[in-house]
Amino acid sequence: MTETTPVLYFAPATCARVTLTALEEIEQPFETKLIAFMAGEHRSEEYLAINPAGKVPALQTETDVLTQNGAILFYLARTYPEANLLPLSGDPLTEASVISALFRMSGDLHPLVTRFVLPGMMLSEPTASSQVRAKAEEILKLQLAPIAAQLSKQEWFVGDRWSILDAYLAWIWFRITGAGFDPANFPEIAAHYERASERPSAKAALEHEARAQEELSARGLALVLPKPKQ
């Protein structure tokens, strides 16, 4: 690897999976650095110097560190247009709608995922965690309904062609169904998850995560990864 090889800071099963999938899709060399949450590495001085928010993903590029999935995905899509990660046409309105979709994933859906999967994270007293989870579930259902309707008419999030937004949606589905969200009301999204998981880049990202899990196990820090409900 050269000095300019991008480095992805990531952890298995997190939203960094979306960036990992994008890097696999691009088929250019990259390195990864595993951030062990169980060891508090995301709060270490060293990592906070990379991402002061203490979150993954972060991508060290040739010149800078980029944080926020949406921004990293946009950067990768622009830098490697041949990978067709996002339908970027150059037209401001069309591109803004792609950014809107990225915000929808990271700003609308992801916080609901966190509240549904880890409701206790939002509270100092765990007593209300079931209420936080129930409310998150209710809003998730509202937010997923139009996506399910869209997927009843088209194969992918944006029409007839896969984009990295499909990997984003698949990660969201993986997280919530792995934490007990009932898939029965959303067969279109469940079927989309199956399609998205067949993508070679998605499989490669999971293999990458499996290696990271082995590394964590060897350090006694393995997480039990959720399995999506069928």
Ligand SMILES: N[C@@H](CCC(=O)N[C@@H](CS)C(=O)NCC(=O)O)C(=O)O
């Ligand atoms: N808005 C950020 C959210 C990133 C984020 O919340 N990542 C989670 C993993 S899925 C994380 O690192 N959480 C650690 C923490 O918040 O302490 C993005 O889209 O990249």
